[in-house]
Amino acid sequence: MTDNGPTEPIGPTAAAGDGSDPAEQPGAAPWYRRPVTWIIAAVLLIALALGLVLAFSGGDSEADYATVTVDRVDDAGDPLQTEMLGSIRATTDPEAYRWVTPSDASAPGDAVAAANSSGTVTFRWGPTSEVDDPTEWASSLSMTEALAPNTTLVADSFDCTLRRGDEPDALVVLTIALETPADPEQPSVATYSFQNFEFLPADIMTCGVANGEPGATTTTTTSTTPTTVPETTAPETTAPETTVPATTAPATTVPATTAPPTTAPATSLMGVIESRSDLSTLVDLIDVAGLRDTLSNPGTITLFAPDDAAFDDLVDAPDAPDVNDPATVQALLLAHTNLGEVLLAADVFALTEVPVENGGPQPVDPDAGTVGGAEIAEADLTADNGVVHVLRSVLDIQP
Numbered sequence: 001m002t003d004n005g006p007t008e009p010i011g012p013t014a015a016a017g018d019g020s021d022p023a024e025q026p027g028a029a030p031w032y033r034r035p036v037t038w039i040i041a042a043v044l045l046i047a048l049a050l051g052l053v054l055a056f057s058g059g060d061s062e063a064d065y066a067t068v069t070v071d072r073v074d075d076a077g078d079p080l081q082t083e084m085l086g087s088i089r090a091t092t093d094p095e096a097y098r099w100v101t102p103s104d105a106s107a108p109g110d111a112v113a114a115a116n117s118s119g120t121v122t123f124r125w126g127p128t129s130e131v132d133d134p135t136e137w138a139s140s141l142s143m144t145e146a147l148a149p150n151t152t153l154v155a156d157s158f159d160c161t162l163r164r165g166d167e168p169d170a171l172v173v174l175t176i177a178l179e180t181p182a183d184p185e186q187p188s189v190a191t192y193s194f195q196n197f198e199f200l201p202a203d204i205m206t207c208g209v210a211n212g213e214p215g216a217t218t219t220t221t222t223s224t225t226p227t228t229v230p231e232t233t234a235p236e237t238t239a240p241e242t243t244v245p246a247t248t249a250p251a252t253t254v255p256a257t258t259a260p261p262t263t264a265p266a267t268s269l270m271g272v273i274e275s276r277s278d279l280s281t282l283v284d285l286i287d288v289a290g291l292r293d294t295l296s297n298p299g300t301i302t303l304f305a306p307d308d309a310a311f312d313d314l315v316d317a318p319d320a321p322d323v324n325d326p327a328t329v330q331a332l333l334l335a336h337t338n339l340g341e342v343l344l345a346a347d348v349f350a351l352t353e354v355p356v357e358n359g360g361p362q363p364v365d366p367d368a369g370t371v372g373g374a375e376i377a378e379a380d381l382t383a384d385n386g387v388v389h390v391l392r393s394v395l396d397i398q399p
């Protein structure tokens with residue numbers, strides 16, 4: 001084999017230092033100091049920052065949650081600094097929601113929202129990622145507000161504006177149940193609800209609620225009930241009657257044989273309860289909670305009433321609630337109350353659960369004859385404004 005010498009390279013080659021490779025040019029900047037390198041690095045950092053923001057925010061958008069705003073004003077039309085307690089009840093996946101506003105609220109559970117400087121109270125909430133179809137997740141909102149003593153509202157309902165997607169704006173009625181305590185120096189409690197209405201994610205509801213003039217009564221459908229009429233509006237029958245205390249009902253509406261003037265008529269739920277010796281503790285707690293008017297006035301009410309022995313067991317328990325605190329007692333009793341239906345025992349046991357005014361629905365077990373795990377000792381004590389079922393134990397507030 002013959003040695004033909006070095007093999008010539010195929011194709012042209014650059015001579016050293018001829019300028020064809022910028023990195024080899026005299027005085028050329030290294031790669032990390034070139035402008036294009038910094039541009040690429042800046043783009044990568046921006047993309048990383050955006051990714052982190054989206055990751056930690058969970059990707060929330062306006063379509064993820066419903067919004068309710070309530071503009072509160074006093075009797076002069078000025079912004080009112082107040083707080084409201086918001087409660088969510090979902091039709092499906094009842095615990096699969098989150099509070100967006102107030103931001104410090106945790107779910108499932110109630111949230112307390114304070115009015116801003118303009119008097120606006122805002123609640124925002126929506127389904128969590130556990131919900132299969134968030135766009136179809138429906139929920140209802142109720143709100144509770146403590147009013148200053150001797151404060152009234154100008155009406156028992158207000159028109160709100162609903163904005164839902166591309167649909168035309170619609171009116172939704174915000175109804176109000178006002179509970180006035182026996183002691184006028186104690187605050188009243190207003191419960192706001194949207195009857196027969198459920199929110200979808202992205203709904204926006206705007207409401208306005210105004211106080212009435214001091215000393216005036218709220219305009220309601222039950223304003224003719226004796227317990228809501230001030231002394232100054234008593235019929236001008238005889239001059240001495242103007243000095244009768246407001247708690248005394250007119251003789252034309254309360255038969256003298258039914259009950260003493262200081263008790264509710266026997267035909268009301270309050271009258272039924274007061275007529276029974278085994279419900280005396282419940283009577284005391286109703287007054288603590290300021291619910292006497294609610295159970296005396298016309299309505300459609302179902303009340304599950306624990307007897308005295310049941311409350312004795314409750315207060316003896318290690319984790320007994322404070323039965324002297326009006327808010328605590330009211331929350332407990334409203335978990336025994338349905339203000340929208342008169343449910344006889346047959347109606348109750350045809351259901352799987354009974355909706356109540358505080359907390360989740362109370363479960364029903366027809367086979368065991370129980371509601372919320374409590375046995376019904378005596379059923380169907382009817383009154384003009386509802387029905388009472390006597391229980392052998394106190395119900396828990398359902399989540």
